[in-house]
Amino acid sequence: MRFSNRRSRAALAAATLAMAAMPGTLAAQDVAIRNATILTITNGDIQNGTVVVRNGKITAVGANVSIPAGIRVIDGTGKFVMPGLIDAHSHAALEGGINEGSESVTPEVVVQVRNDDPTIYRVLAGGVTAALLLHGSANTIGGQGRVIKMRWGQPVDSMYFQGAFRIVKFALGENVTRASSTAPADQRRFPMSRMGVEFTVQYWFNKAKEYDKEWADYRAAVRTNPNAIMPRRDLRLEALSDMLKGELKVHSHSYRADEILMLIRVAEENGFRVHTFQHVLEGYKVADEMARHGAMASTFADMWAYKVEAYDAIPFNMALMAERGVVVSVNSDSPERIRRLYQEAGIGVRYGNMPVNEALKMVTLNPARQLGVDKMVGSLEVGKDGDIAVFSMHPFAGQSMVEYTIVDGKVLFDRSQANTLRKQAATQGPGGND
Amino acid sequence: MRATHRLLTTLFAAAAIVAITARVGSAQAAPGDDGPYLIRGGTVMNPGEAPMPNTDILIRNNRIAAIGSGAQAPNAKVIDASGKFIYPGMIDANTGIGLSEIGGIQTMGLRSEMGQFNPHMKALVALNVESEILGVTRMNGVTSVVTSPTGGVISGQATLINTAGWTWEDLAVVRTAGMMINLPGSGGGGRGGGRGGRGGGGANPAALAALQADFDQFMTEAKAYDAGRTDGTAKLDLIYEAMRPLFKREIPAIIPAGNEQAIRNAVAFGEKWGIRVVISGGGEAWKVRQFLAEKQVPVILGSIESAPSDDVPYDAIYAQPGLLYEAGVKFAFSTGNGSNARHVVFHAALATAYGLPPEGALKALTIWPAEILGAEKQIGSIAQGKLANLFITDGDPFDLRTQVAEVFVKGRQVPDDDRHHRLYLKYKARPTNVIVP
Numbered sequence: 063m064r065f066s067n068r069r070s071r072a073a074l075a076a077a078t079l080a081m082a083a084m085p086g087t088l089a090a091q092d093v094a095i096r097n098a099t100i101l102t103i104t105n106g107d108i109q110n111g112t113v114v115v116r117n118g119k120i121t122a123v124g125a126n127v128s129i130p131a132g133i134r135v136i137d138g139t140g141k142f143v144m145p146g147l148i149d150a151h152s153h154a155a156l157e158g159g160i161n162e163g164s165e166s167v168t169p170e171v172v173v174q175v176r177n178d179d180p181t182i183y184r185v186l187a188g189g190v191t192a193a194l195l196l197h198g199s200a201n202t203i204g205g206q207g208r209v210i211k212m213r214w215g216q217p218v219d220s221m222y223f224q225g226a227f228r229i230v231k232f233a234l235g236e237n238v239t240r241a242s243s244t245a246p247a248d249q250r251r252f253p254m255s256r257m258g259v260e261f262t263v264q265y266w267f268n269k270a271k272e273y274d275k276e277w278a279d280y281r282a283a284v285r286t287n288p289n290a291i292m293p294r295r296d297l298r299l300e301a302l303s304d305m306l307k308g309e310l311k312v313h314s315h316s317y318r319a320d321e322i323l324m325l326i327r328v329a330e331e332n333g334f335r336v337h338t339f340q341h342v343l344e345g346y347k348v349a350d351e352m353a354r355h356g357a358m359a360s361t362f363a364d365m366w367a368y369k370v371e372a373y374d375a376i377p378f379n380m381a382l383m384a385e386r387g388v389v390v391s392v393n394s395d396s397p398e399r400i401r402r403l404y405q406e407a408g409i410g411v412r413y414g415n416m417p418v419n420e421a422l423k424m425v426t427l428n429p430a431r432q433l434g435v436d437k438m439v440g441s442l443e444v445g446k447d448g449d450i451a452v453f454s455m456h457p458f459a460g461q462s463m464v465e466y467t468i469v470d471g472k473v474l475f476d477r478s479q480a481n482t483l484r485k486q487a488a489t490q491g492p493g494g495n496d
Numbered sequence: 497m498r499a500t501h502r503l504l505t506t507l508f509a510a511a512a513i514v515a516i517t518a519r520v521g522s523a524q525a526a527p528g529d530d531g532p533y534l535i536r537g538g539t540v541m542n543p544g545e546a547p548m549p550n551t552d553i554l555i556r557n558n559r560i561a562a563i564g565s566g567a568q569a570p571n572a573k574v575i576d577a578s579g580k581f582i583y584p585g586m587i588d589a590n591t592g593i594g595l596s597e598i599g600g601i602q603t604m605g606l607r608s609e610m611g612q613f614n615p616h617m618k619a620l621v622a623l624n625v626e627s628e629i630l631g632v633t634r635m636n637g638v639t640s641v642v643t644s645p646t647g648g649v650i651s652g653q654a655t656l657i658n659t660a661g662w663t664w665e666d667l668a669v670v671r672t673a674g675m676m677i678n679l680p681g682s683g684g685g686g687r688g689g690g691r692g693g694r695g696g697g698g699a700n701p702a703a704l705a706a707l708q709a710d711f712d713q714f715m716t717e718a719k720a721y722d723a724g725r726t727d728g729t730a731k732l733d734l735i736y737e738a739m740r741p742l743f744k745r746e747i748p749a750i751i752p753a754g755n756e757q758a759i760r761n762a763v764a765f766g767e768k769w770g771i772r773v774v775i776s777g778g779g780e781a782w783k784v785r786q787f788l789a790e791k792q793v794p795v796i797l798g799s800i801e802s803a804p805s806d807d808v809p810y811d812a813i814y815a816q817p818g819l820l821y822e823a824g825v826k827f828a829f830s831t832g833n834g835s836n837a838r839h840v841v842f843h844a845a846l847a848t849a850y851g852l853p854p855e856g857a858l859k860a861l862t863i864w865p866a867e868i869l870g871a872e873k874q875i876g877s878i879a880q881g882k883l884a885n886l887f888i889t890d891g892d893p894f895d896l897r898t899q900v901a902e903v904f905v906k907g908r909q910v911p912d913d914d915r916h917h918r919l920y921l922k923y924k925a926r927p928t929n930v931i932v933p
Contacts, residue, residue: 184803184810236600346923350930366916367629367835369600378920386928398803401810405842408896412636414920418897460845460894461854463814483782483808483815484851492786492823493756 091471092116094129095452098138103145103419103426103441113143115448118470123442134473136466142456144422145442146191146449146467147403150360150429151340151393153195154181154400155210155221161198162205166238166251167266169230169301169310171205173197177218181397186212186475188401189451189464192223194433196340199233199315202253202262206230206301206310209433211449212467214474227434230305231340232314234259234321236371260324267332270302311337311434313360317371319347326355338432340393343375346382353387358432360391363406364413380424381414391429404451408458418458448472527660528908532556534569538577538888542584542877543859553582555884558907563880575909577888580901583858584877585639585885586893587656587865588837589796590750590776590830593630593643594623594657594664597834608647612707613714615738617652619643620671623664629834631914634659636838637887639905640669640875642796642830642865644676644750649711651676653738654750656869658885660905669883673869674750674774675742679765680707682751682758715769719743747870748772750796754779763793774868778827782816785823794826794868797860799833800843811850817860818851828865829857845894854894883907 093115100111102123114122114129129135153160157174173195185193191212197205209226239254253259276293283290304310312329316322316339326348329336338358339345343366345352345359352359361383366375384390392407394400407425410416430440438447448471455462467475533555540548540563552567553560597604609617623643633641639659645652653672661667681704718739724730725740741747751762754777766773775781777798781788788795797817804812820827829844831837844857852860866876875885884907891898903910 180806181803187810346919347926349923350926350928354930354932364836364839366632367598370598373598373628374919376916376919378916378924382920382923396803398801401803402801402846405846405896409842411897412899413916415899454849458896460892460896461848463849480811481809483812483819486809487782487819490783493782493784494786494790 091118091448091473092130092133093136093448093468093471093473094133095136095138095141095143095450095466096129098141098143098452099456100442101142101144101419101422101457102443103422104443105441107419111143112138113442113450115450115468115471118448118472120442120444120446120448123444136452136473138452140454141465142453142462143442144189144451144453144457145426145440145446146451146469147189147425148391148429148433148435148440149185149190149193149394149400149403149425150338150391150432151196151395152185152193152397152400153198153395154185154193154397155179156195159198160196161200163198163200166201166253166262167203167298168201168205169203169305170297171197173205173207175208175210175218175221177214177216177221181400182212182214183475184397185400186214186467186469187464187477187480188403189453189457189467190400190403191449191451191467191469192430192433192435192439193400194229194313194429196229196313197231199231199237201231201233202238202259203266203302204231204233207313209435211469212474213469223433223435225435225438227311227337228304228309229311229313229337229433230301232263232312232325232336234314234316234325235318236369237315256321256324259321260328263325263328264332266302267306267328267334270299270306271332273299274303274306306332306334308335313338313340313432315340316345317341317343317375319344323348323351326351326357330355341395342383343372343379345388346376346379347374349383349386349388352383358389358391358428359383360393360429360432362395363392363409377409377413380410380421381416384410384416384420389428389431390424391432392424393429404453404457404462411458422457526911526913527662527666527905528910529573530558531907531909532561532569532572533575533884533904533907533909534567534572535575535577535582535888536567538580538582540582540878541858542879543863544855545877547581550578551582553878553884553886555904555907558883560878560880560882560884563878573909575888575902577902579890581889581891581893582878582886583637583889583893584862585875585887585903585905586637586841586861587828587875588633588638588641588831588840589828589865589869590654590798590832591641591643591837592646592834593633593641593659593837594625594627594667595619595643595645597624597627597629599835607645609645609652612648612710613650613735614645614648614652615650615675615718615742616735617645618655618672619645619653620655620657620664620668623655623657623667625661625663625667628915629837630659631910632835632916633837634903634905634910635900635912635914635917636841637889637893637900637903638838638840639885639887639903640865640871641837642673642869644674646676649678649680649707650714651678656871658883658905660908660910666906669874670869670871672741672747673871674748675739676776677749677751679751679753679758679762680704680711682753682761719769742771743769745770745772748774748868750774750776752776754798756780756783759784760787763787763791766793776830779813779816781825781827782812782819785820785825788820789824792826794828794864795820796828796830796865796868799831800829800846801831801836801839814846814850817844817847817856818853821852821856821860826864826868827860828868829860841893842896845896848894854892857894 644654
């Protein structure tokens with residue numbers, strides 16, 4: 063997708079940034095923010111409120127909260143505090159290519175995360191604390207993604223968000239078919255049409271059901287016959303079987319209403335659920351069908367006309383789907399938009415006039431539900447993780463910016479400590495005619 | 497009133513159905529009625545001026561006929577703007593609107609001609625007035641855009657147009673607003689932090705040197721032609737003729753330049769040939785801000801919605817406009833895009849978060865691009881005699897919660913029948929009984 067590969071140039075800069083900004087250890091930390099406007103998301107807004115985090119978990123949220131002695135206190139006077147933002151579709155911090163494009167069905171592969179991508183730090187500077195890192199959109203049934211927390215400076219396996227869903231990426235439409243439809247005949251790969259995409263899904267779930275039956279037959283047989291022959295294990299079909307069991311959640315890249323409805327019906331025929339449609343630019347046309355199926359939506363705020371299947375994309379998509387009961391998040395799919403995801407959510411207010419708290423949910427609680435982490439993050443409630451963004455003003459105000467980003471109670475971005483353009487400009491002078 | 501916003505509850509659904517039949521019936525967004533209009537009682541927010549509360553604006557024959565209090569116009573349609581704010585229409589100073597419709601389709605993206613030296617290519621005459629992007633763009637208060645050709649060394653003539661009109665002549669504000677010139681090897685203009693590539697030549701040093709030599713020769717001949725026309729010795733040449741407004745300093749060269757050296761090279765190029773220069777992109781303009789201010793060279797900023805390169809501070813792109821403003825550099829915002837040109841106000845909002853005063857952002861969206869592109873007598877502020885390009889809001893346009901209530905382009909109240917509103921209203925009114933298989 064849109065994530066550019068700039069690894070070699072990034073290496074030195076990443077190391078430099080890392081040394082400057084990397085926190086010492088991941089030890090959960092205590093922190094409090096006092097006298098701020100708290101946007102709890104689930105329990106309204108609290109004026110002159112305080113949030114306390116101890117051992118990485120929120121222990122108090124409210125207007126009359128005492129702060130334990132000895133912990134770091136951030137003065138939130140005039141500031142706005144909200145849950146750390148969550149991006150339900152990103153390719154940041156992924157190693158190398160994001161598509162296993164050799165075949166159109168590859169759910170056995172898993173994206174590989176790297177912890178030294180400076181994008182992680184810049185994501186934190188936009189208030190984002192967690193993201194779903196997805197496989198690309200070249201395959202009908204692509205690889206498995208990873209949900210991470212932005213624990214900048216930690217080993218890769220410490221960044222994985224424990225307890226999150228296992229998620230696999232499907233893709234429909236132009237991206238899946240493009241590689242083939244424009245390739246020389248001998249390099250083509252089925253499918254190269256939307257018709258072929260539908261059949262591909264049907265074919266592989268049929269195989270998966272056969273596979274499940276082979277194993278069920280074997281398990282039944284082996285009870286009475288110890289010499290029954292065990293079927294050959296197939297990691298691809300196992301992954302598809304996990305989708306049928308609901309243990310591997312299907313997130314499907316999609317644009318047009320026809321393909322959204324197609325996948326809903328194929329899923330219903332085969333006995334699995336499309337957990338979340340990604341992009342889903344024409345979701346507003348089939349919002350009722352999505353809601354009835356139980357599919358959620360993770361969309362762009364406002365991106366259209368960059369290809370034919372995006373010509374009917376409208377910024378009202380978020381509002382229309384939400385009005386019809388679809389759980390909507392707004393995603394970035396970009397190392398640029400992820401830096402200002404709060405602004406993307408606000409577009410739902412400008413276009414379609416979503417209630418402000420509903421728009422804020424699109425980058426907090428709703429993506430948390432889509433990633434299976436809503437018991438832990440997505441709102442400011444006692445017992446949830448201390449993942450918090452502190453804004454200078456309301457996040458939808460034009461002049462608002464992120465001042466602190468906190469993950470597990472640890473301040474990982476602090477604007478006052480960050481290397482800013484103004485600090486750099488001050489050391490370089492005004493750039494006269496030298 | 498525009499139908500989309502706070503009013504739209506279920507109560508409104510029935511009315512919306514009626515509206516759809518009217519709106520979806522016409523294939524494209526209409527430029528709106530000519531008026532006259534009387535906008536009553538709003539607070540006028542002009543760049544660089546104090547807010548003017550409780551002000552009336554009379555619009556007649558595309559222009560602002562009067563501005564003040566107690567205006568009377570018996571035949572005018574009255575718009576009540578009390579409690580609302582009236583801003584001059586915003587300008588996106590670099591797009592491909594009207595030339596390019598859908599990015600992924602070659603025949604819908606014809607912004608480049610063959611060859612390297614195309615000063616005779618005019619964006620204006622190839623504009624598709626029916627572009628759906630025009631309607632979508634204006635509904636957020638963007639009433640004018642620059643549309644530019646791309647490619648080669650001299651890409652052609654950029655034009656400054658309004659976002660509503662019946663023909664390209666009707667759209668035009670400044671037919672030729674600038675000449676797009678990619679200096680060989682100059683590096684791209686659109687993004688932050690010194691990356692190379694755009695502008696003919698590429699990475700091959702021999703090819704680059706050859707291209708530079710060709711360009712020097714072209715400029716030399718064009719300059720000689722200009723002198724020859726002045727003294728009557730040269731006969732008409734359509735290509736060199738197109739270069740004369742540059743030498744007469746009637747239009748600027750708009751030169752993409754990202755890094756510090758490319759910017760200095762672009763300014764030197766202008767001085768060498770005696771032509772005015774506007775920097776486009778200007779990712780590292782902050783490094784030479786005093787130089788640009790002294791030389792009075794303006795900048796059309798590249799997209800603020802860009803990720804900075806890894807070797808600059810995280811907020812470099814957001815914070816640069818504030819530094820330029822303090823240094824006295826005149827600049828304009830641009831999306832460099834077509835379909836998301838209406839986001840230019842959100843680009844400016846990001847800049848205000850990181851140090852640009854809101855009044856500076858308003859200038860850089862209105863009067864400054866008008867001045868940079870020679871349109872300050874036509875647009876850029878709400879003033880008697882100027883085109884009536886304005887929009888009415890219930891608050892600060894940089895705040896995402898603010899709703900745009902009305903948009904006027906060239907004195908016409910544009911209806912909310914752009915592609916996005918048409919689809920919105922159509923599916924908003926879809927019956928809720930799900931069709932099950």
